[in-house]
Amino acid sequence: MQNKLNFIDILGQNPDSRRKEDPSSFEYTLPAEITNIYQLTTNEKLYQIQIIDPGQRNRFSFRPGQFVMLELPGIGEAPFSISSSPVRRGDLELCIRAVGNLTNFLARLERGARVGISGPFGTSFPLEKMQGQDILLIGGGLGIVPLRSPLLSVLENRSKYGRVDIMYGAKSPAELLFTYQYEEWRRFDINLGITVDRADTSWQGRTGLITELLQERISQATSLRENTYAIVCGPPVMFHFVCKMLTEAGLPMQKMFVSLERRMHCGRGKCCRCNIGSTYTCLDGPVFDYWSVMNLKEAI
Amino acid sequence: MIFKVFKKQELARLYELLAVNIIVGPVAKGNDRNGKPLFDFDVVYDFNDLALDYTQTVHSPKRFVLPYHETLSTFAVARDGWEKHVDLNVYRSLVFFGMHACDINALNKLDLVLAQSAYPNPYYMGKRKNLFIIGLDCTPEPQCFCRSMGTDSAIHGFDLFLTDLGGTYFAEILSATAFDLLNQINCKDPSAKDLRLYKQATSEKNKHYTASVETSDLTKILDLEFESPAWDDWGKKCLSCGTCANVCPTCYCYGVEEHVDLDLKHAGKTRSLHSCNLIDFAKVAGNHNFRPTSASRLKYRYYHKHRGFVEAFEESLCVGCGRCGSACLADITPPEVIASVRGRE
Numbered sequence: 001m002q003n004k005l006n007f008i009d010i011l012g013q014n015p016d017s018r019r020k021e022d023p024s025s026f027e028y029t030l031p032a033e034i035t036n037i038y039q040l041t042t043n044e045k046l047y048q049i050q051i052i053d054p055g056q057r058n059r060f061s062f063r064p065g066q067f068v069m070l071e072l073p074g075i076g077e078a079p080f081s082i083s084s085s086p087v088r089r090g091d092l093e094l095c096i097r098a099v100g101n102l103t104n105f106l107a108r109l110e111r112g113a114r115v116g117i118s119g120p121f122g123t124s125f126p127l128e129k130m131q132g133q134d135i136l137l138i139g140g141g142l143g144i145v146p147l148r149s150p151l152l153s154v155l156e157n158r159s160k161y162g163r164v165d166i167m168y169g170a171k172s173p174a175e176l177l178f179t180y181q182y183e184e185w186r187r188f189d190i191n192l193g194i195t196v197d198r199a200d201t202s203w204q205g206r207t208g209l210i211t212e213l214l215q216e217r218i219s220q221a222t223s224l225r226e227n228t229y230a231i232v233c234g235p236p237v238m239f240h241f242v243c244k245m246l247t248e249a250g251l252p253m254q255k256m257f258v259s260l261e262r263r264m265h266c267g268r269g270k271c272c273r274c275n276i277g278s279t280y281t282c283l284d285g286p287v288f289d290y291w292s293v294m295n296l297k298e299a300i
Numbered sequence: 301m302i303f304k305v306f307k308k309q310e311l312a313r314l315y316e317l318l319a320v321n322i323i324v325g326p327v328a329k330g331n332d333r334n335g336k337p338l339f340d341f342d343v344v345y346d347f348n349d350l351a352l353d354y355t356q357t358v359h360s361p362k363r364f365v366l367p368y369h370e371t372l373s374t375f376a377v378a379r380d381g382w383e384k385h386v387d388l389n390v391y392r393s394l395v396f397f398g399m400h401a402c403d404i405n406a407l408n409k410l411d412l413v414l415a416q417s418a419y420p421n422p423y424y425m426g427k428r429k430n431l432f433i434i435g436l437d438c439t440p441e442p443q444c445f446c447r448s449m450g451t452d453s454a455i456h457g458f459d460l461f462l463t464d465l466g467g468t469y470f471a472e473i474l475s476a477t478a479f480d481l482l483n484q485i486n487c488k489d490p491s492a493k494d495l496r497l498y499k500q501a502t503s504e505k506n507k508h509y510t511a512s513v514e515t516s517d518l519t520k521i522l523d524l525e526f527e528s529p530a531w532d533d534w535g536k537k538c539l540s541c542g543t544c545a546n547v548c549p550t551c552y553c554y555g556v557e558e559h560v561d562l563d564l565k566h567a568g569k570t571r572s573l574h575s576c577n578l579i580d581f582a583k584v585a586g587n588h589n590f591r592p593t594s595a596s597r598l599k600y601r602y603y604h605k606h607r608g609f610v611e612a613f614e615e616s617l618c619v620g621c622g623r624c625g626s627a628c629l630a631d632i633t634p635p636e637v638i639a640s641v642r643g644r645e
Contacts, residue, residue, distance in 0.1 A: 026422050027373050027386045073375035073382045074560035074567030078585075100585040114381040263584045265556040268419035272553035273574075273581065277603055278611035283418060297526050297603070298590065 026268065029071050029116030030056050032092075037111060040095065040177050044142075045107060046083070049092045051117060057090025063124030064149035065259060065287040068092065069267045071116035076102040079264045079282070081146035082120065085153055092117070095145045095177060121267045123287040125150045125231055125257055133227040134162040136217070138242055140169050140210055140234025144177050146259040146286070147233045151185070158189060162227065165191045165217055169210035169234075172196055173203045193217075210234075211241050218249045230256045232290075243290050256290035260299065302473040305494045306487035311462075311469065313485045315347040318395045318432065324364055325397035326354040344397065352398050356441050360403055360549030360623065361396055365427045366410065368573050372423070372556070375567040382567075390426035398436040402444070402621040404458050405451035406549030407433075412613045414552065423571075432477065435461035437501065440508040443622030445635055447506070448513040451619040465497040511622065513635050514642060518616075519607045521642055526599075530640040535595020537630045542575030544601070544624035544632075550617050551575065576601050602637065 036048035049070075051057040062068075062082055071077040078100075084093035098107040106115075127150060135154060139147040147168075154161055166185060170176045173196050186192045193216075199207045206213075218224060228251055232242050239258055246256055262274035262281040274281035276299045279292075293299040315323070325344045328351045332338055339354040341361040373386045407428070414424040435458040446452040454461060459478040463470040470490060473479050490498070545551040555574040560567045574581060577597050582590035591597045609617035618634065625633030 026419060027384075029384060031381070072558075073377055073384065073569075074558050076558045077556065077569075097585075103585065116384065261584060262590065263582055265554065269417060270414065270419065270421050270552075271555065271574075272576070272604070273555070275553075275604060275608065278608035297523070298596070298600075 029069075029118045030060070032115050032117045034109060034111055034113045034115060035091075037109075040179075041175055043099070044095055044097045044177060047094045047096060047106070049094060049115065049117065051090040052114075060090040060120075062086055062089075062120035064127060064153050065124035065146060065257075066120040066122050067146075067267070067286060068094070068117050068119035068121065069264075070094065070102075070106075071118070072102060072105060073116070075105045077116075077265070078102050079121070079267055081149070081259070081286070083145050083148045085149065085156060087153075087156060095142075095148070097142060119267065121282055123285055125287055127153055130229045131160045132162060133229050134225055135164050136214075136224075136228060136230040136246075137164070137166045138210065138214065138230060138232045138234070139167070140238040140242075141171065141175070142177075143233030143235070143238070143259075144168055145233075147231060148178065150231055155185065155187075155190070162225075163191075164189070165193070167193045167195075167210055167213045167217070169195045169197070169213070169238075172198050173200055173205075191217075210238065211245060214242060214245055218245065224249050224251055228255065231258075232256060233259045243294075247290075253291035253294060254289045257287055258290060258293060259286045260288060260293065261286070302479065303490050304471045304473060304482055304487040305465070305468050305490045306471065306482070306485060307468055310485045310487065311352075312347045314434075314481065315350075315397065317481055317484055318397070321393045321395050321432065323395045323397050324361060325350045325352075326357055327351055328354075329358070341396075350397060352436060354398075355439070356400070356444075356621065356623065356626075358623070358627070359547050360406060360621070361399060362406070362410075362549050362551075364394060364396075365407065365431065366414075366424055366552060366573070370423060370571050372569045372571050374569070377560075377565055377567055388423050388426040390423075390430060393430040393432065394427070395432045395434070397434050399433055399458070400438045400621075401435060401454040401461075402446045402451050402619040403549050404433060404435050404454040404461075405446075406619045406621070408454075408457040409550050409609075409613075409615065409617055409619065410552060411457075412615075413609075433458040433460070435472075437461075437463040437505065439505060440510075441622065442510050443626050443633065444509065444620060445511040445513050445622060446620035447509050448515055449616055449618055449620035452505075452509075453502075463498055463501055465494060465501060468494070470494060470498045470501075511633075511635050513620070513638050515606075515616070518638065519610050522603060522607045525641045525643075528641055530637075531599045532595045533640070534632060534637055535593060535598055537632055538577065538594045538598045539630050540577050540579060540594040540597060541629060542578045543627050543629060545573070545575030545577060547623040547627045549619060549621060549623070550605075553581070576604065598632075598637075602634075602641075606638075 030051050032049050032051045034047055035050045038046040040046055051060055067079045067081045069077050070080055080094045082092050083095045096103050098104045137151055193213045195206045195208050195213050230246055260281050264274045264282050265271040267282045269280045269283040277296050323344045324341055326339050327342045327349055329338045329340045339357045340359055341357050373384050376383045414421045459475040461472040553574050554571050556571050558569045605617040
């Protein structure tokens with residue numbers, strides 16, 4: 001009888017090979033705790049989440065614009081933009097609208113609940129490149145959520161940037177997010193513009209589309225200077241009009257950044273659910289410059 | 301590459317040497333409604349069960365490295381927290397006995413994205429690494445357009461590749477394991493006559509191709525014809541059933557679902573292969589669907605295979621096996637779709 005052929009089993013004889021393909025790179029989630037919950041509007045809550053292990057918390061760092069996958073065992077896993085300042089490393093703020101299975105379950109959780117966090121994933125806004133330049137931050141609806149991280153980062157390092165304009169629009173006053181922070185944002189060295197599509201009796205501010213706010217800014221005497229960067233986050237229809245206006249105002253397409261939303265089941269370029277043409281929103285995005293997405297069919 | 305030749309009856313010996321592992325090979329599964337035999341890859345327990353003269357299997361052997369459903373992790377849930385357990389589901393080494401070149405190339409393409417890119421998929425890699433592959437030459441079927449896709453022969457991704465020369469097999473050896481294995485059976489170096497027969501067999505095979513796809517500049521043409529009415533025409537025929545992805549050897553898109561056990565103490569996370577033709581593929585929370593029409597989804601499938609993947613990995617994700625066309629309930633075949641998008645009837 002000849003020798004039977006046997007293979008090196010990666011689980012048995014070669015423990016090293018198992019370590020190399022340790023699921024830590026793929027299926028591992030950092031245990032985290034919901035430390036605070038703020039009800040922002042009827043549907044949106046701000047969750048403060050802390051990575052439990054102090055070592056992991058210190059190692060966790062992210063750049064504005066990146067996202068994490070949040071997992072609730074038995075319920076599901078979904079991507080969420082990090083909405084807090086990158087200075088706070090393992091302490092994240094995620095603003096989440098109760099709209100699906102996972103988010104509705106999350107809305108019923110209380111302080112102290114355990115969740116799993118993996119990431120951070122994806123590309124970020126190039127804030128280093130933007131230093132010394134004017135910045136336009138334009139957000140619509142839930143678009144303020146991914147915008148808030150670069151916004152806080154700019155505010156914390158205000159002296160490094162030129163003129164800063166924040167424009168934010170929502171459907172109605174009741175849907176405005178982070179209202180408690182507007183006073184903080186409305187500083188002598190910041191132009192904060194807030195608009196709603198439909199006002200109610202309590203609304204003192206302005207009514208109209210965000211494009212009107214932008215139009216005012218563009219037609220000012222100090223129109224968009226050459227060294228201007230724009231960050232745009234909002235629903236697809238807003239991207240379309242805002243980016244068109246900015247392009248017509250002379251802003252180069254590679255100085256305009258957008259953050260895209262897609263369905264994701266892995267966040268690691270494997271499930272293909274966020275694929276647009278040759279691009280994975282999770283790996284190549286969610287932050288793209290406008291030139292890259294303009295070339296992608298059906299991206300915006 | 302090292303070449304050897306051995307008599308056909310030696311193949312049974314080869315099978316016996318490998319039988320300590322799980323052997324997966326082509327087996328006959330019955331006939332279709334026209335009396336044509338149907339084959340599929342399955343676990344084999346006896347050499348005589350192997351249908352080595354098979355034409356093409358209905359499904360690809362993909363499911364043995366990328367199962368349709370796979371448990372990714374389980375959870376133990378308690379009042380004050382939970383623990384996650386991960387199992388790569390790799391238990392035994394596997395032998396693919398008699399894979400055609402297109403299916404070998406399909407695995408090579410899956411490797412590009414699942415094993416060689418950022419965040420390798422450990423579930424796939426574990427199974428893929430414990431794989432011994434014996435390739436087998438084939439006679440092209442009417443639906444095969446692998447020659448157009450450049451996947452009609454495999455140059456890597458196998459241990460041993462056999463070509464039928466009548467009474468003998470011509471073997472290409474790519475791994476030390478395969479070399480050791482062949483040393484244990486009666487084989488010899490190929491003679492001048494064997495080489496002549498081998499080249500004859502190859503040119504004979506090439507005469508059988510009937511289907512083809514014009515691939516020159518295909519990526520650019522797909523971009524130029526993004527708004528082509530041809531997509532709407534195919535969209536009207538397409539039933540959005542996802543059968544094409546089911547039989548495709550390279551489709552790897554998936555969805556993840558989690559469930560809680562009845563005891564409320566355990567939970568699990570399962571990955572299931574999905575299809576970009578299914579209606580919910582690109583739907584996000586809030587019910588916005590990025591590809592709401594069957595035409596946009598069908599178009600996306602061609603874009604991913606023939607454009608997106610090419611941009612990312614410099615080769616198409618399609619191996620031209622033609623399974624999707626044969627299995628399609630609406631008779632949509634890639635050669636026809638691509639010809640119509642190019643503006644040819």
